[in-house]
Amino acid sequence: MLQHVGRYLALQPIALPLGPDLKPIYQELGGGHGYSIALSDFQDGLSVDLSQWKSFEIDETAETLTIGPGVTISEVFDPLQEAGFQIQSGTCGCPSLIGVTLGGGAGRYQGIHGLVIDALVSIRMITAAGELIELSKDSHPDLFWAIRGAGANFGVVTSATYKLNRLVNQGNFLHADFYFSAEKSHDYFKIIESFNDNLPANLATIVLINYNSSTNSIQVGGNWVYFGPEKEGLKTLKPVFDLGPIASVISVVPYKRLLVTTGGGYDTLVCQGHMVRDLYSLNQKTYSASGWQKGFDKMAKFFDEHPGGRNSALVFEVFPNQATASVASDETAFPWRDARGYIIGHFIWDEGDTATAIAANKLGIELRDELVRTSGYDEPSVFVNYARGDEGLENIYGKEKLPRLAKLKKIWDPNNVFAYNNCPIPMDYPLSQRDEL
Numbered sequence: 001m002l003q004h005v006g007r008y009l010a011l012q013p014i015a016l017p018l019g020p021d022l023k024p025i026y027q028e029l030g031g032g033h034g035y036s037i038a039l040s041d042f043q044d045g046l047s048v049d050l051s052q053w054k055s056f057e058i059d060e061t062a063e064t065l066t067i068g069p070g071v072t073i074s075e076v077f078d079p080l081q082e083a084g085f086q087i088q089s090g091t092c093g094c095p096s097l098i099g100v101t102l103g104g105g106a107g108r109y110q111g112i113h114g115l116v117i118d119a120l121v122s123i124r125m126i127t128a129a130g131e132l133i134e135l136s137k138d139s140h141p142d143l144f145w146a147i148r149g150a151g152a153n154f155g156v157v158t159s160a161t162y163k164l165n166r167l168v169n170q171g172n173f174l175h176a177d178f179y180f181s182a183e184k185s186h187d188y189f190k191i192i193e194s195f196n197d198n199l200p201a202n203l204a205t206i207v208l209i210n211y212n213s214s215t216n217s218i219q220v221g222g223n224w225v226y227f228g229p230e231k232e233g234l235k236t237l238k239p240v241f242d243l244g245p246i247a248s249v250i251s252v253v254p255y256k257r258l259l260v261t262t263g264g265g266y267d268t269l270v271c272q273g274h275m276v277r278d279l280y281s282l283n284q285k286t287y288s289a290s291g292w293q294k295g296f297d298k299m300a301k302f303f304d305e306h307p308g309g310r311n312s313a314l315v316f317e318v319f320p321n322q323a324t325a326s327v328a329s330d331e332t333a334f335p336w337r338d339a340r341g342y343i344i345g346h347f348i349w350d351e352g353d354t355a356t357a358i359a360a361n362k363l364g365i366e367l368r369d370e371l372v373r374t375s376g377y378d379e380p381s382v383f384v385n386y387a388r389g390d391e392g393l394e395n396i397y398g399k400e401k402l403p404r405l406a407k408l409k410k411i412w413d414p415n416n417v418f419a420y421n422n423c424p425i426p427m428d429y430p431l432s433q434r435d436e437l
């Protein structure tokens with residue numbers, strides 16, 4: 001029961017012939033990196049594996065990229081950089097770009113380019129009725145609104161076209177990894193807290209609280225990326241240098257090498273398949289040194305008491321949102337344009353280690369309850385791509401978006417065949433008391 005591991009159950013496609021008594025339900029697989037525990041509820045339906053569908057076309061005149069559903073994030077970098085472009089993407093290379101797009105698509109570029117959906121020009125989709133349609137601002141604009149944030153609930157996306165950005169700073173970014181010992185954690189968090197009112201649009205950091213098996217102790221690390229000239233970036237990061245890290249690696253990296261460089265290979269680690277991974281996440285609007293320190297202390301206790309969980313991490317993604325917030329909220333179904341990052345409790349243990357599994361799940365819930373208080377949101381708000389699936393509809397999709405989403409769901413998927421990515425969108429909203437029970 002504790003093995004709520006959406007991602008890796010999702011990697012085992014189930015292809016059953018649909019008999020007369022079986023509800024025709026579908027699950028689409030792009031990169032095979034869905035996290036939601038709801039994905040593991042999927043049974044007796046048809047899983048459509050799109051991972052080999054790797055169509056790829058750059059139109060240099062229109063400055064657009066059109067891809068198929070199997071194209072992963074890491075596969076777009078080389079050809080884009082060669083053509084002089086970059087695109088906003090997530091922070092890891094393994095998920096499909098379309099899969100990431102459907103929930104909004106968060107990442108370091110939120111300050112300068114916006115969310116991945118903000119680059120989306122059009123998509124082609126097969127509806128629940130089996131019709132192939134094109135969605136854009138001019139073609140089925142309502143559904144185009146819905147798929148930009150709640151896109152896993154309406155059909156099978158067979159291609160997506162994105163507007164590209166010219167390379168920033170000729171595609172050369174300053175990248176810095178830092179690691180600090182436990183006693184510096186609060187001071188490090190204070191530095192990040194000082195960016196609360198003035199985080200530059202071209203600066204992003206991912207704070208990682210994890211266990212260092214060489215020093216046998218908890219540590220806090222951070223990878224910083226500055227989309228701009230090296231000198232400017234180094235000046236901005238001076239307070240971090242001055243704090244005295246135990247280790248640091250600074251380099252200028254080309255756009256196409258950014259993800260494989262960050263966190264000394266963190267991408268490879270988190271992209272490893274066939275592992276138990278359990279996520280508890282929240283959005284954050286404010287960076288709180290005291291709140292994060294409470295999280296740090298809880299992780300320290302967990303690592304002490306449960307060596308089997310020492311590959312786990314507490315992650316604070318600190319992303320500016322200037323370009324994201326410049327898009328009006330009613331443009332898309334994505335509800336959290338005010339978010340300036342995400343908090344992720346990312347738990348890993350060996351299959352069969354029930355004691356660690358129980359402790360990790362208990363801690364995940366505690367962290368979520370604790371960190372929401374300093375997240376800047378009154379209620380827990382959760383980015384759909386990082387959702388666990390147990391948070392509740394409003395917390396994931398936003399109360400104000402749900403009436404319109406429900407209307408569209410009723411029109412485009414009345415039999416609810418696309419229902420396994422987090423809490424399914426209901427046919428009616430507000431829910432009647434009976435539905436809520």
Ligand SMILES: Cc1cc2nc3c(=O)[nH]c(=O)nc-3n(C[C@H](O)[C@H](O)[C@H](O)COP(=O)(O)OP(=O)(O)OC[C@H]3O[C@@H](n4cnc5c(N)ncnc54)[C@H](O)[C@@H]3O)c2cc1C
Nearest residue numbers: 029030031032033034069090091092095096099100106157
């Ligand atoms: C290591 C890692 C790093 C991540 N980093 C980020 C990040 O930086 N930013 C971010 O925004 N998200 C991130 N995510 C979350 C990611 O966006 C979601 O997990 C996403 O659903 C993965 O898509 P996928 O196609 O790879 O996964 P899959 O398991 O193949 O798909 C998950 C679900 O998405 C839907 N889906 C996928 N493709 C299609 C399609 N073509 N048509 C219709 N529905 C589809 C389906 O409901 C499917 O069940 C990360 C996930 C992982 C595992």
